[in-house]
Amino acid sequence: MAATATEDGGLSFTVASVMEDVLQQHGNGLRDHDLVSRRAEEAASRRYEAANWLRRMVGVVGAKDLPAEPTEEGLRLGLRSGIILCKVLNKVQPGAVSKVVESPCDAILVADGAPLSAFQYFENVRNFLVAIQEMGFPTFEASDLEQGGNASRVVNCVLAIKSYDEWKQSGGIGVWKFGGNIKPPALGKSSFVRKNSEPFMNSLSRTSSINNEKAPSENDSNKLSSPSSLSTLVRAVLSDKKPEDVPKLIESLLSKVVEEFENRVTNQYELVRAAPRESTSSQNNRSFLKPLGEREREEKSFKAIKKDDHNSQILDEKMKTRQFKQLTIFNQQQEDIEGLRQTLYTTRAGMQFMQKKFQEEFSSLGMHVHGLAHAASGYHRVLEENRKLYNQVQDLKGSIRVYCRVRPFLPGQSSFSSTIGNMEDDTIGINTASRHGKSLKSFTFNKVFGPSATQEEVFSDMQPLIRSVLDGYNVCIFAYGQTGSGKTFTMSGPRDLTEKSQGVNYRALGDLFLLAEQRKDTFRYDIAVQMIEIYNEQVRDLLVTDGSNKRLEIRNSSQKGLSVPDASLVPVSSTFDVIDLMKTGHKNRAVGSTALNDRSSRSHSCLTVHVQGRDLTSGAVLRGCMHLVDLAGSERVDKSEVTGDRLKEAQHINRSLSALGDVIASLAHKNPHVPYRNSKLTQLLQDSLGGQAKTLMFVHISPEADAVGETISTLKFAERVATVELGAARVNNDTSDVKELKEQIATLKAALARKEAESQQNNILKTPGGSEKHKAKTGEVEIHNNNIMTKKSESCEVEEITVNSPPWPPVASPGQAYREDDRSFGSSEWVDKVMVNNRQDEMRRVESLWGGATTENGIGILPEDFYRRDLASDTSRIFSEHSYNIFMGNNNSTDDLDAATSDSSEPDLLWQFNQSTKIPTRSNIESKLKKPVSKPIRSPQSRNNSNNTVSRPLASQKVGNGPRGMKQFGPADMKRKATNARH
């Protein structure tokens, strides 16, 4: 059986070894004692041969530990240090092992054979093994030198070196070969054991040894591989077998051998394929077959190449590793990128979804907000509507509106100690300190303006009220508060006036001009102003330019329709006119300094705006009048720390303000008597407080802590004012009703005159000079009405008059003018409010006095061209008493009228008409006029009990609740009227 050569011509096994393995595996007789012993003998002889050769080579002394005929153990121990092996090899091939460690204690072995320096021994063995591996000798494992190791391999290696040495000694002719029975070392068992030992395999192969003539003789030690030893082995296996079993056994054996052989060849082939580069070393190994010099040279160059190869291989591997790593990283990155892309895609989809959802939500939110905004605007509209309705209700009730304004801290003041707690649209809370600690007092008004409220905001809130002057309403705005709380600021503005800081006065007039201009196609308005001051209970004209300081009277019944008829009345048509007038007014105003405010005004100032508007279509005339009052400081006297003149001023101020308080209190309690005449101020404001005017009190407070006392009392007063109901405001106009009534009056007058004439004739005929008697008999009542005696028929409802009529004014003798002072002293009841229709009176005056000049609401109407002419001629001209008188036609009658009281009241006249004609009735007229019924009036009894009450005719009632300036009948007029009527 021939061994199969590999590609490069080498085999790592022999047929004999294969057979041996197969026989051993099958155990077919190898357990035979003879065979074992033979094999043992063979191994021993080989061991002895190796030991002897080693002893010869290194000397007995060098190989002192190696017996001539060692046991396996002995051989192992002897060679274990690796020194003998290294020395032998260096002897055979000098320098093969460059470093041999020879410990001085080399020879000292411990009882169990363990070396003293195992590491050194191991190094020697390793170096030896590397060297023989490089040289192509059969190798063994380092562990083969240890206990239990395979000593036969060691012997094999030594004998191979011996064989090489002998070949070398013999001159190195031909190719050295070794026929030792070795097995290829297991791959990867040791890093320093060569993986392939093909040269030796080749040398073992029979085919490769064809050219080796010496082989049989030299391979005598390798008996197992020889045909004879193989046959011996076969014979030994077959010896105990029956002859009939031999063919089968041989067949089985052969098939096993073939199978094993094929397996090994396949393995070998795969091994070679797996390590192609090792062919180089194979070639190198084959170089053993070359002559030694040449082979050494080749070996050296081969080593260098191999080293280069090795380096480049390492580099290649490094490169490959790096490339692999890079590729791995690249792949990983690609995977990551793909993953990221996926994530991105998912995220983008998510984002788009979210975006869509967000947009949907956003649009639905927008719709929601839109809805809310709509609702909010609706809510604001409703609020505004509510406010208007509330104001309308207030108007209908005639409540005095109360606004509150808080002054900001002035420059230099610390805002730390503000008394203002909380502030809402209509509520203000004041922090007060009491014995029980701090508390918050809340006050509610129609409107509350904080310190940051601008002049414009303040004005815009009261603008509708102001505008109603043009619609024929009487308006009164008065600023109330302690010194320095900002009254003048609100009404006029600061000292350094700018357009932005202009106060209500300027803005109101400016607005009226604007509105008048807007309405010029339908209305023609004439506007004139008065400006007065009440200082120390004296009324002064602030618009005088000649420096005169004439004392003026307040006449609630002036025929001119003016409360202070003697005060200059200046027509204005532009804001510039107003500014000029204000300058004059402020210059004339009594202003002095006190401890509290160096610009403290110790007087009440009042700007009165008179408006007359004519409807260009219907001819109806509207009259409105507006008082803009800046009151003096309301603080207590002691606070001002004043004496002398200043004290007197303060007392006057306080008195007038407390009179104002009394009036308010009376009105709030709906007292029949309202003490208007206790002060000039209340007299001036009488019609605004008690008439059908729209009244606004603008209460001012300071935020400082030391003013808290005044602040609280101011707000309390304002709260009381807010409860006052004045009754619905009325428009001062001439309507068709009035015209109709005028006609009725004319008819009635004619009837009355006729009846009186008849009655006189009858009396004269029946009883000469008996008219007085007749009066008494028939129970006719003489009615004193501002010194005019009028008759009332028997059918007069005396009781009704007695009960419902207000008290009399003092009786004046016929022809005697009733003086203002008399009224003052007569009784304050003179001014009690009686809601009556005074238009009858007006008509009477129209006809009797001015023969066609219109009057309204009891106010003597000036001829139309009066204002027109004066306004046109000179806007800065100040109207004087005289200018009015021109149009009154008669100075005497004017005097009478001026001096007249309002005693000649509508109820009286109506009563007369009713009694004389029976148609229309009083109630008819009243209902036709659609005016509120009068307030209850005091009974005669109560009147009699009241102080200063002078008994007076029942019919002589004071119409105190008509708009101020209501034209009153003078005695002379009434006399004249009566006479005219009679005739």
Ligand SMILES: Nc1ncnc2c1ncn2[C@@H]1O[C@H](COP(=O)(O)OP(=O)(O)OP(=O)(O)O)[C@@H](O)[C@H]1O
């Ligand atoms: N709302 C405000 N904003 C800014 N400054 C104000 C305001 N109100 C008042 N002032 C300032 O406060 C000071 C006092 O104001 P003002 O003279 O108007 O008070 P007053 O109540 O009219 O005092 P008096 O009773 O002495 O007339 C002034 O310097 C004024 O400019």
